[in-house]
Amino acid sequence: MIEQVDLATVETELKSVADTRKLDGSEAGPWSIGGVAAALVCTPSDPESLAEALAACDRTGAAVVPWGGGTQQGLGSPPERVDVALVTTKLDRLIEHEPGDMTVTAQAGMTLSQLQSTLGAHGQWLPLDPPLLSGATLGGALATDVSGPRRLKEGGLRDLVIGTRAANVDGKVSRAGGKVVKNVTGYDLNKLHVGSLGTLGILTEVSFKVAPLPPADRTWYCTFDDPQSAGLALSKLLWLPVSFAALDLVNAATAEEFGLSLEGAPWALLARATGFGPAVERQLSEFRTATRAREGADTITVDEQQAEGIWSDYLEKSAKRRWAEGWLTCRMALPSAEQGAVAAAVAGVGERPRIWGHGTGALFWSAAAEAAGRAEAVTRLREAVHKAGGRLIVENRGKDGIDLDVWGPEEPSYEYMRAIKRQYDPRGTLNPGRFVDGI
Amino acid sequence: MQPSRFAQELIDIVGERNVLWDDYDLRLYEYDGSVDRALPQAVVLPESAEQVAEIVKLCNRASVPYTARGGGTGLSGGSIPVAGGVLITLVKMNRVLEVDLDSLRAVVEPGLVNLQLSEAVAGNGLYYVPDPSSQKACTIGGNVGENSGGPHTLLYGVTTNHVLGVEVVMPDGELVEFGGKALDLPGYDLTGAFVGSEGTLGIATKITVRLVPLPEDIRTLLAVFNTVDDASATVSEVIGKGIIPAAIEMMDQMALQAVEASVHAGYPEDAAAVLLIEVDGLRDGLDEQAQAIRDIAEVHNARSVRIAKDAKERELLWSGRKGAFGAIGRISPEYYVVDGVVPRTKLPEVLEAIAEVGRRYDLRIANVFHAGDGNLHPLVLFDGAIPGELERTKEAGAEIMRICIRAGGVLSGEHGIGVEKAGLMGELFSDHDMEVMLKLKAALDPEGLANPGKIFPTPGRCVEIPRRPLAGIGW
Numbered sequence: 001m002i003e004q005v006d007l008a009t010v011e012t013e014l015k016s017v018a019d020t021r022k023l024d025g026s027e028a029g030p031w032s033i034g035g036v037a038a039a040l041v042c043t044p045s046d047p048e049s050l051a052e053a054l055a056a057c058d059r060t061g062a063a064v065v066p067w068g069g070g071t072q073q074g075l076g077s078p079p080e081r082v083d084v085a086l087v088t089t090k091l092d093r094l095i096e097h098e099p100g101d102m103t104v105t106a107q108a109g110m111t112l113s114q115l116q117s118t119l120g121a122h123g124q125w126l127p128l129d130p131p132l133l134s135g136a137t138l139g140g141a142l143a144t145d146v147s148g149p150r151r152l153k154e155g156g157l158r159d160l161v162i163g164t165r166a167a168n169v170d171g172k173v174s175r176a177g178g179k180v181v182k183n184v185t186g187y188d189l190n191k192l193h194v195g196s197l198g199t200l201g202i203l204t205e206v207s208f209k210v211a212p213l214p215p216a217d218r219t220w221y222c223t224f225d226d227p228q229s230a231g232l233a234l235s236k237l238l239w240l241p242v243s244f245a246a247l248d249l250v251n252a253a254t255a256e257e258f259g260l261s262l263e264g265a266p267w268a269l270l271a272r273a274t275g276f277g278p279a280v281e282r283q284l285s286e287f288r289t290a291t292r293a294r295e296g297a298d299t300i301t302v303d304e305q306q307a308e309g310i311w312s313d314y315l316e317k318s319a320k321r322r323w324a325e326g327w328l329t330c331r332m333a334l335p336s337a338e339q340g341a342v343a344a345a346v347a348g349v350g351e352r353p354r355i356w357g358h359g360t361g362a363l364f365w366s367a368a369a370e371a372a373g374r375a376e377a378v379t380r381l382r383e384a385v386h387k388a389g390g391r392l393i394v395e396n397r398g399k400d401g402i403d404l405d406v407w408g409p410e411e412p413s414y415e416y417m418r419a420i421k422r423q424y425d426p427r428g429t430l431n432p433g434r435f436v437d438g439i
Numbered sequence: 440m441q442p443s444r445f446a447q448e449l450i451d452i453v454g455e456r457n458v459l460w461d462d463y464d465l466r467l468y469e470y471d472g473s474v475d476r477a478l479p480q481a482v483v484l485p486e487s488a489e490q491v492a493e494i495v496k497l498c499n500r501a502s503v504p505y506t507a508r509g510g511g512t513g514l515s516g517g518s519i520p521v522a523g524g525v526l527i528t529l530v531k532m533n534r535v536l537e538v539d540l541d542s543l544r545a546v547v548e549p550g551l552v553n554l555q556l557s558e559a560v561a562g563n564g565l566y567y568v569p570d571p572s573s574q575k576a577c578t579i580g581g582n583v584g585e586n587s588g589g590p591h592t593l594l595y596g597v598t599t600n601h602v603l604g605v606e607v608v609m610p611d612g613e614l615v616e617f618g619g620k621a622l623d624l625p626g627y628d629l630t631g632a633f634v635g636s637e638g639t640l641g642i643a644t645k646i647t648v649r650l651v652p653l654p655e656d657i658r659t660l661l662a663v664f665n666t667v668d669d670a671s672a673t674v675s676e677v678i679g680k681g682i683i684p685a686a687i688e689m690m691d692q693m694a695l696q697a698v699e700a701s702v703h704a705g706y707p708e709d710a711a712a713v714l715l716i717e718v719d720g721l722r723d724g725l726d727e728q729a730q731a732i733r734d735i736a737e738v739h740n741a742r743s744v745r746i747a748k749d750a751k752e753r754e755l756l757w758s759g760r761k762g763a764f765g766a767i768g769r770i771s772p773e774y775y776v777v778d779g780v781v782p783r784t785k786l787p788e789v790l791e792a793i794a795e796v797g798r799r800y801d802l803r804i805a806n807v808f809h810a811g812d813g814n815l816h817p818l819v820l821f822d823g824a825i826p827g828e829l830e831r832t833k834e835a836g837a838e839i840m841r842i843c844i845r846a847g848g849v850l851s852g853e854h855g856i857g858v859e860k861a862g863l864m865g866e867l868f869s870d871h872d873m874e875v876m877l878k879l880k881a882a883l884d885p886e887g888l889a890n891p892g893k894i895f896p897t898p899g900r901c902v903e904i905p906r907r908p909l910a911g912i913g914w
Binding site for chain 1: 539541542543544564585586588592593596597599600609613615616617619620621622623624625626627628629630631632634635636637652653654655675678679681683719720721723724727728780781782783784809812813814847848849850851852853854855856864867868869871872873874875876878879880881882883894895
């Protein structure tokens with residue numbers, strides 16, 4: 001793969017295109033992944049310099065980690081090497097926002113919260129609520145593709161992205177897609193970037209579809225004795241012609257953390273409906289009906305102000321939980337009908353695990369874990385998930401979890417992913433070894 | 440006449456009745472819904488994914504290009520075999536393989552007609568959302584190839600938002616699965632990259648789609664305007680107020696006159712533009728939404744606003760729109776459908792510019808389009824029997840494409856690039872941009888046999904691609 005690299009040469013080349021500094025031992029901490037520290041931090045001011053910096057690294061054999069807010073660098077397998085952290089945060093300009101078009105274009109280093117602020121001033125938002133710490137960038141969100149509760153109604157990153165510009169290892173920025181919401185003009189490379197951990201290129205600019213802030217927004221919940229019953233209610237509610245904004249399954253340990261007491265019940269289905277007032281009221285009444293089967297269970301409505309606090313705490317706590325030191329966190333992708341059964345199975349793994357899932361079938365499991373127990377926990381979790389036709393990735397493997405199988409077993413499709421990687425990054429400059437199948 | 444050795448090898452895979460090799464039979468497959476034509480050298484009708492894989496392997500061994508075809512309704516030449524070779528038509532693979540009501544998914548074969556999928560699940564109260572106007576004939580596989588849209592994509596998305604997994608015969612002849620029933624699986628989103636790749640990256644043999652509950656109720660409005668600007672302003676304000684209708688369709692005078700003569704839906708022939716707007720979902724609040732839309736239309740000088748009172752009337756209003764292209768046949772021997780997209784706020788100025796093109800080229804242009812998402816379909820009316828008229832029409836089409844690009848749009852909203860617009864790609868993308876896209880092609884189809892001559896301009900060519908005789912096979 002990458003031969004021995006002469007860091008002095010890399011440093012010289014990078015300094016000629018962008019602000020670059022060499023890290024001394026004491027600074028390395030924040031710039032390390034899995035205990036491996038970057039040697040150089042390069043922070044270009046514009047997309048063209050970023051592309052040139054990337055090419056310089058490619059030429060000199062340096063391994064590059066694309067670095068936005070650095071809030072999720074624990075993702076993926078431990079990197080083969082980390083020479084240069086190539087930082088995108090100076091690329092933070094708004095490029096275009098015409099509210100009447102309901103699209104927005106911004107540089108990839110802008111934070112998600114900054115974009116939401118900008119859009120909010122026009123009564124719009126980028127319809128995403130991922131569990132990300134503040135400082136997370138648009139490029140980072142896209143490249144890691146983690147979704148939040150409202151993916152259920154609003155779609156995921158792959159549905160919202162309509163155009164991208166990316167720096168390639170050849171030193172040039174290329175574009176794909178456009179700034180319009182319907183498009184079939186050339187290959188949809190936007191999709192390739194989603195969830196790619198920056199292994200094909202570094203995003204410099206992104207265009208998204210945006211949505212109007214909904215006129216009505218209500219939250220309520222119901223408790224359950226077991227997740228399968230919650231799952232049954234969820235399945236029924238997915239048949240309503242208008243989607244709920246969110247239908248989240250949370251266990252008591254999770255709910256407690258974001259300030260929702262389940263009064264001794266072990267599980268809850270936390271619902272949100274947005275849109276036109278009368279339709280939202282109807283969804284509340286459908287929820288009551290779907291959950292009424294359980295003896296003594298009541299649907300509890302949350303007042304609007306409290307609701308805002310609950311959702312933001314929930315997301316903030318889950319964002320922190322994903323990377324908490326000493327904890328093991330796994331993210332699961334399941335067919336939604338299987339979520340209840342899998343939640344029940346994984347509730348028995350680990351000590352008082354936090355479990356939370358979205359109506360889409362996404363499910364998170366997180367528990368404090370001694371290094372010794374991690375591999376076994378992952379194996380048991382993965383078994384339950386595969387039985388249900390889903391996939392599990394280890395998110396926070398912890399410093400001692402170097403040998404954990406992050407991505408799971410090889411799939412036949414990985415052969416084609418490797419072929420694609422070979423075309424876009426033949427020397428393996430971008431995040432080598434972190435992606436599926438050692439890509 | 441006897442089949443050639445190559446044709447015989449195809450017969451060995453699929454049986455005699457599933458191979459066409461006689462010139463007369465091949466002629467049926469030389470055209471699709473576009474204005475281009477190309478004759479295949481053989482046509483094969485596989486009945487299984489395994490057969491498709493064997494056919495692709497045979498083509499690889501013999502270095503013969505191949506092109507997949509569904510309903511043959513494509514408007515950009517995606518399924519015409521410009522390099523000759525084998526035309527693989529998937530129409531016999533048309534089953535619904537699985538309907539998973541628990542997960543709201545279906546797994547279908549590529550040759551299944553779009554409308555038949557929705558019909559198959561209607562009894563369960565579900566449907567498959569993307570509904571191109573050609574849905575009575577187009578196939579799911581074709582929809583995947585072209586990332587097809589339709590009128591209801593503004594709120595609900597296009598094909599790529601509803602296809603969650605595909606089984607593909609890759610250009611190397613292997614069968615592989617991408618994606619699946621669960622959302623957001625790890626790895627590169629090869630399903631997403633495959634949708635809209637116009638048959639150039641492999642052939643889908645199974646498609647996993649999302650099923651969605653049918654709306655509980657629908658309100659359809661027809662608003663009539665004396666100016667196009669009033670109609671556009673209405674669209675902008677409706678969306679600006681946060682009401683996102685399920686569909687907003689606009690037709691200009693020429694289009695609505697042709698439609699009225701054909702369908703008698705009640706479109707007033709002296710109007711400048713009509714808007715067909717639909718809101719759906721839960722019945723709660725639907726009347727209020729429809730009323731709000733009516734109010735906005737009236738603020739913008741709508742001459743009349745009609746709300747369909749029942750399903751029958753709703754269908755009548757829609758039949759006009761869905762049959763619009765066909766209705767054009769009444770006022771012109773032929774028409775050329777242009778498919779462009781612009782940011783919605785640019786629609787009024789773009790429509791102006793298109794009218795100017797019509798004047799300059801002395802061609803009538805009728806406009807039918809998805810006003811909500813800026814996807815326009817100018818219909819350039821012509822008579823192919825008049826020498827030079829087709830060429831002038833294509834030039835007018837290219838001019839319209841340039842207008843779209845200048846307005847910040849792209850070359851195709853839903854019909855694809857195909858043969859039709861490959862020559863224009865360079866006006867939207869740089870050589871480097873296309874080089875980067877072509878790395879995907881190089882990764883998945885290094886031999887270049889999957890539907891050659893589509894999407895990207897081939898060096899130094901206009902429309903001709905040299906057609907080689909099927910190598911070493913001896914026709």
